[in-house]
Amino acid sequence: AQSVTQPDIHITVSEGASLELRCNYSYGATPYLFWYVQSPGQGLQLLLKYFSGDTLVQGIKGFEAEFKRSQSSFNLRKPSVHWSDAAEYFCAVAAATGANNLFFGTGTRLTVIP
Amino acid sequence: GAGVSQTPSNKVTEKGKYVELRCDPISGHTALYWYRQSLGQGPEFLIYFQGTGAADDSGLPNDRFFAVRPEGSVSTLKIQRTERGDSAVYLCASSAGQADTQYFGPGTRLTVL
Secondary structure, three states: OOEEEOOOOEEEEEOOOOEEEOOEEEOOOOEEEEEEEEOOOOOEEEEEEEOOOOOEEEOHHHOEEEEEHHHOEEEEEEOOOOHHHOEEEEEEEEEOOOOOOOEEOOOEEEEEEO | OOOOEEEOOEEEEOOOOOEEEEEEOOOOOOEEEEEEEOOOOOOEEEEEEEOOEEEEOOOOOOOOEEEEOOOOOOEEEEEOOOOHHHOEEEEEEEEOOOOOOOEEOOOEEEEEO
16 A cells, blocks of 8 residues: 655744654555645645656755655755745655646645754 | 646535535646545545546445546536535646646645535
């Protein structure tokens, strides 16, 4: 069965510091991978996605993620965090055979301190 | 253009009552999805429509939950005999087609007293 693990429930970083949010997945086939961000009162916004090709994916707001098949990971990174990045981040996986539903992790809450 | 909209934004009801939650997808999107997000959890898939038909309803928790999309655009999620455990944020998403990026609405927060 498919599953997504985000081992860090809450992360606190200083503004300007680098960030890495971890995501591990379990899936029987080649997955599609996603990172979404959810701010209070806002809908989920897609940051980036990986379908195939280059394993380093660039997204919006300066975020990037790297797909590592050998580690079943899709970690999200940002070199310098801004206060506006404080939010909940969700990793998700879908079947590459015709993705319908997304399977989400439990999320990582990011706090940014000045 | 307009994104996915959901109404109401908040719904408070009593245990045992019937509720309807509405989703207006992005114009032209043929695929529509419903998810449920409980406190402290990630969204969980409920049902997926391709056009007017429910292509995958495997996530609906029981027969109290039902969803329709009669004209292939607006969708309504219906919950009968609500229970306190149904309290959650119900999210709707749409995509241009199957396997395309899903765009989410702001959600409806349902509270069952």
